[in-house]
Structure formats: structure tokens, C-alpha cells
Amino acid sequence: MRRKHKYYSIFLPIVIFSLIFCIQSQANWKAIEDTTIIKSYSINYTTRPLNIDGKLNDQAWKKAVWTDLFVDIEGTIKPKPLFDTRVKMLWDSQYLYIAANLKEPHLWATLLNHDDIIFRDHDFEVFIDPNNDENQYFEIEINALGTVMDLFMFKTYKLGGPMVMGWNTDGMKSAIQIKGTLNDNRDKDKGWTIEMAIPYSCLKKPGRNYLPKLDQPWRINFSRVEWTMQNEGISYVKKLNPNGKPIPEFNWVWSPIGVINMHVPSRWGYLYFKK
Numbered sequence: 280m281r282r283k284h285k286y287y288s289i290f291l292p293i294v295i296f297s298l299i300f301c302i303q304s305q306a307n308w309k310a311i312e313d314t315t316i317i318k319s320y321s322i323n324y325t326t327r328p329l330n331i332d333g334k335l336n337d338q339a340w341k342k343a344v345w346t347d348l349f350v351d352i353e354g355t356i357k358p359k360p361l362f363d364t365r366v367k368m369l370w371d372s373q374y375l376y377i378a379a380n381l382k383e384p385h386l387w388a389t390l391l392n393h394d395d396i397i398f399r400d401h402d403f404e405v406f407i408d409p410n411n412d413e414n415q416y417f418e419i420e421i422n423a424l425g426t427v428m429d430l431f432m433f434k435t436y437k438l439g440g441p442m443v444m445g446w447n448t449d450g451m452k453s454a455i456q457i458k459g460t461l462n463d464n465r466d467k468d469k470g471w472t473i474e475m476a477i478p479y480s481c482l483k484k485p486g487r488n489y490l491p492k493l494d495q496p497w498r499i500n501f502s503r504v505e506w507t508m509q510n511e512g513i514s515y516v517k518k519l520n521p522n523g524k525p526i527p528e529f530n531w532v533w534s535p536i537g538v539i540n541m542h543v544p545s546r547w548g549y550l551y552f553k554k
Contacts, residue, residue, distance in 0.1 A: 316534075316535070318346070318534040319548055319551060320368060322550055323342045324370055324553065325376070327339035329376055331474050333454035334456055335378045335380070335456075345365045346501075346533055348363050349501070349503060349532055350531065350535050352530035352539055353537060354536075360503075360505075360529065361529070362381070362470070364379065364501075373479065373480075374479070375476075377473070377474070377477065378472070379403050379501070383423075386470075387461070387515045389462075391424060392426065393426065401422065401505055402420050403420070405418070405499070405500075405501055406502070407477075408498040408499070409487070410497075411498050413498075415431070416431075417446070419451075423471050425454065427448070430442045431484075437543075450481055454473075456472045457471045463513055464513055499548055499550045500546075501532060502541050534547055
């Protein structure tokens with residue numbers, strides 16, 4: 280009897296803790312669902328070819344509407360972003376076109392090599408799930424130098440990933456325009472614009488949908504990483520905490536997740552194709 284009581288006393292706190300953890304996790308996700316709104320975007324078809332130069336002045340872009348301004352990744356529980364970000368999109372028979380406008384008073388970028396970890400700079404990120412099944416999706420990151428990191432996920436990190444850095448957006452066209460002076464603190468900048476043409480062919484995977492269909496929405500989301508900077512000489516460096524590490528980055532997104540984790544496809548926005 281004593282031995283039974285001994286094991287009971289050991290395992291009872293563990294059982295109680297597990298129950299509390301599960302209940303709390305469900306409550307947290309219920310709070311996320313209650314406080315974040317999944318966005319949607321109806322994307323228009325274009326027959327006009329777009330010149331991908333980052334200027335966003337092609338006639339075809341007049342058919343596209345801007346998204347709402349980005350919000351904090353955690354939703355309305357956090358303050359509004361310091362600087363405005365918005366996106367608009369078009370599609371044709373070959374490409375998904377994305378245009379982004381990012382207000383930014385301190386233009387800064389350092390990473391030059393393809394598949395550098397771009398979010399260590401200020402960056403803009405695209406997440407695409409053409410099958411709308413929260414599985415096998417694509418991520419593209421770009422900085423103000425136009426440097427791209429791209430990867431493919433078999434499943435979310437929470438489910439074990441893995442990420443495939445060997446996947447590339449073959450055939451993608453992208454361009455940046457900066458409104459100001461990059462890495463120069465002697466003036467105040469206005470921001471930067473991004474233009475992408477992502478070919479459907481690079482999204483092709485065995486047994487998976489990769490072409491737009493009018494009756495099948497994709498899941499898509501966009502993120503902007505913004506670091507807190509300070510002047511150093513005529514350029515910038517990340518501002519540090521007292522522990523010597525950079526102040527954590529801001530994460531601003533189109534469709535809020537509710538947690539600081541972009542890899543929750545169920546919280547991404549819906550992309551509806553129109554003709």
C-alpha cells in the first residue's frame with residue numbers, strides 16, 4: 280500500500296500539470312481564433328505583360344487593389360506597426376505577381392548571397408500553400424538589396440519540418456526600388472518597393488496542385504521583419520539589450536497569426552482567383 284501511495288504521489292502532479300497544460304494550450308488557441316481575423320484577397324487576372332523593375336507603375340497594376348495595412352503577428356493585442364506595409368497581387372497563365380510597398384525611414388540591408396538567412400536583415404517574406412491543406416508550402420524572403428532566400432517545407436516545424444533549402448524559385452523575376460539611401464543615416468528615407476513574378480512551374484510537386492483554379496483558393500501570407508536600429512558612423516547597427524543580444528525583431532504580417540510563428544498555415548489568408 281505504501282509503494283502504491285508513493286507512485287501515486289509522484290505521478291499525480293505530473294498528470295495534473297499535463298491536464299493544465301492541455302487546457303491552457305486549448306485556451307490559448309481559442310484566444311487566437313477569437314482575436315485574429317483570417318484575411319482574404321480576390322486576385323484579378325491580367326492579360327498585360329508586367330515589366331518587373333520594382334517601380335509598380337505598369338498599367339496592369341491599376342486592376343489590383345492594395346491589401347489592408349499589415350498588423351502585428353500577434354494581432355490586436357499588440358500595438359500597430361511603426362511603419363506601413365501593404366501588398367497587391369495579379370495573376371496570368373504563367374505567373375503569380377506580387378507588389379509590396381514598405382515605408383521605412385532607415386533603409387538597411389547587408390546580406391548579399393542567395394539563401395543567406397535574410398530575416399537577419401529587415402526583410403519581406405512570402406508564404407504560399409497552393410493546396411490549402413496546411414502541408415507542403417513555400418517561403419521566399421527578400422531584403423532591400425534584392426537578395427533572396429527561398430525554401431520548401433514538407434510540413435510545419437511543429438510537426439518536424441524539415442525545411443529544404445535546396446528548393447529554388449527557378450524562373451522567378453524580382454526587383455527592388457529604394458526611396459532613399461541604403462545604409463546611410465545622414466538622411467531620412469521613405470521606404471522600398473518590391474515586385475515579384477513567381478512562376479507556377481517552380482511550385483510543382485508530385486501529386487500536388489500548383490496551378491490556379493477559380494474554384495480552389497490558395498493559402499498565402501506575407502511577413503515583414505523589422506529590427507530596432509541605432510546609428511554607427513554613417514550607417515546602422517542593431518540596437519542591443521543589456522545582455523548584449525539584439526532587441527527582438529518586430530514581425531508585421533497581412534493575416535495575423537496570434538503567436539510569433541509564421542509557420543501556422545491555418546492562420547494564413549485565402550487567395551481567390553478571379554477572371
